[in-house]
Amino acid sequence: MLTRKQLELLSFIKLRTETDGVPPSFDEMKEALDLKSKSGIHRLITALEERGFIRRLAHRARALEIIKLPDAMERPGYKAPSFTPKVIEGSKKEAPAAAPRAPVPATIHALELPVMGRIAAGVPIEAISEISHHVAVPGTMLAGRGNHYALEVKGDSMIDAGINDGDIVVILEQVTAENGDIVVALIEEQEATLKRYRRKGSMIALEAANPAYETRVLPEDQVKVQGRLVGLIRSY
Known part of the structure; x- marks a missing residue:
């Protein structure tokens, strides 16, 4: 990252x-x-x-x-953030005459988000509750207002969605989801997993993005949405 x-x-x-x-x-x-x-x-x-x-x-x-x-x-449709350098009045000498530059508009913002441990993209692991460290995230990656946090991905069940083992996912904290959203789901108050969300009547399907993993279908009272995926950071 x-x-x-x-x-x-x-x-x-x-x-x-x-x-x-x-x-x-x-x-x-x-x-x-x-x-x-x-x-x-x-x-x-x-x-x-x-x-x-x-x-x-x-x-x-x-x-x-x-x-x-x-x-x-x-990603398609992504608009690169603008950047404005900090200017201190009177601190810069007059430069020689040159072709005018296009003005550089707004400032790029980066925010520090807490990384709340690991999230399973595979077999669910125990629920996440403690901050392990912080990570800098571009402000343009965040989904407007609301609380955000980050998680380190463990496992390969979401690789066909472009989410690999070791990636950092940025999550918007929310308790509801639309069909097709990739969410952090808490199962029976004990296990947390990162999966694609589908509601089927009173049942919730948690779909993997890897054919090696089966879709889990659970009663709605056993699944709590804890956030929706809004961004991803990868280390090389």
């Missing part, structure tokens, strides 16, 4: 490349992310390169190329 600063930098590089036709300079990246030195940008660039998101090209000015984006940014 990417840190908040890594996500901000990747988004900023993408935005400036699309608006200007070339990646930003290291000085521009330093100013945009409000870092004190370019060494911090070098570390972020190296981390993004090691994770396979960007590539440095030899013998070229501003030689950065985006190779891939996080899963959430590659």
Whole structure:
């Protein structure tokens, strides 16, 4: 998974490349992310390169190329977040005359979400109740208002839905679901699992996205929805 600063930098590089036709300079990246030195940008660039998101090209000015984006940014209909660098009044010297740049609009936001342990994408595991750590999540991944939390996926029953073992899923806390939603379901107050939700009369079907796993059909009073999947973060 990417840190908040890594996500901000990747988004900023993408935005400036699309608006200007070339990646930003290291000085521009330093100013945009409000870092004190370019060494911090070098570390972020190296981390993004090691994770396979960007590539440095030899013998070229501003030689950065985006190779891939996080899963959430590659989904159909996704609109990349805008980014506004922090500006301190009077702290920047007048630059030489140059072609005007397109204005860079809003700010990208990243929020720290609690990771509430592991969720089974396979055989259900015991209910999750304790925070294990926190993870930075782009604000654009969150579903508007409401409480969100994150879970680490364990198992492979949702691989055909693009959810792999070890992924971090972002969950909007809610107690209801529509047919087809991927939800965190609490079974008999003891087991938590990540499955696709289907209501069939007074029964609830929890469907896997892997033919190796059977659909579980349970009475509605044995299943409690604890949240709906709204995003996914993958580590490489």
